[in-house]
Amino acid sequence: MKQMKDLMTWFHGKEKALVALSGGVDSALVAYAAQIALGKQAVAVTADYKTLSQEELDSAKRVCQEIGIRHIIIEYSELDNPDFVKNDKNRCFHCRTELAEHLVALSKREKINLIVDGTNLDDLMEYRPGIIALKKNGVQSPLVESGFTKSNVRDVAKEIGLSIHDKPSNSCLASRIPWGNTVTAEKLERIEKSEVMIKHLFGVRQVRVRDFGNMASVEVDKNEIVFLDDEKKMSILEKYMNDMGFDNILIDPKGYRPGKLNVITD
Incomplete structure (x- = not known):
């Protein structure tokens, strides 16, 4: 599995990593690679921001147990953010900007300098202002840099035995x-x-x-x-x-x- 090796190699030389894990297969694969490469120095974090379904939150908990990675859940309400609630075309930008602020705050408390997410190459082909917000705040995307499309992610996740390899895509x-x-x-x-x-x-x-x-x-x-x-x-x-x-x-x-x-x- 050359692509899996490429993804794990991406983490070589990194001391610690904070993985933004949504409950979907993309971020799960990144968390798996980080856990294998960094062991206890890899931490997954899921934001329960009140627009995440209970199904996705439960999925995030299960996959972290499956991988064996330490899992932190942070809670806040996006409904307290007027820029988000007004729901204009930049809703996702406001959502991910707020998420990034919480991730950065957590990374400082955990003394982790690297924050990563599950963005893949296919995501870059769609209108995703949230990706821009995360990138502006220093969040890196190992799947993009390792050349993963959504199909690649599912294929590799299946090969390594992740239970959610065929889980349908979801969103807030x-x-x-x-x-x-x-x-x-x-x-x-x-x-x-x-x-x-x-x-x-x-x-x-x-x-x-x-x-x-x-x-x-x-x-x-x-x-x-x-x-x-x-x-x-x-x-x-x-x-x-x-x-x-x-x-x-x-x-x-x-x-x-x-x-x-x-x-x-x-």
Whole structure:
């Protein structure tokens, strides 16, 4: 596995590393490499900033136990940040700027000079202002510098036996709210509960509930849309989501694709 060796080599000569770990496969692979290369001098940190789903937080905890890396969870609320809550096109920049500030503060307390994340080459091809914010604050990206695409990450993660090698990509719950619509705790809660219910009812792995106020658009992987044809289960879902304020529930026939809500609504 030449790429895995390249990733581990990236850490050679580094004394310590703080790995920003989200609960996804990219940062998990970086954490694995750091743990192998640096041992106890590698530390993973996950930010519970109130827009991270419980599912992702639980995933982060599990993967750190699996890898054997020390895991720190920091807590704060992005909903206290007015620049984030107003939800303009720079929402992710404000999110990652605040995250970087917490990571830098933690790195100073832990006496760790190197902070890394799970950004890969494919991420650089999308509109990701959050990456710019992290880079501006000194966060480095070993996967990018080692030439990893998302596909490479999954292949290597599978080869080394990481349990989440095929885990669907996810993002913070605020990404389900169109730009220009304020982010609130109530919206985040009903989005998360709806997605959990959809997974429970239909057995799908990839799901997004886009919050358009009284209307919700449900996206699942194209290959899983057929699972939503169960009328009995759909009636259960509709009642559940109606009770949370979604008067209309639409199933997106085009299925899930990232970045779909990168628009400003009036």
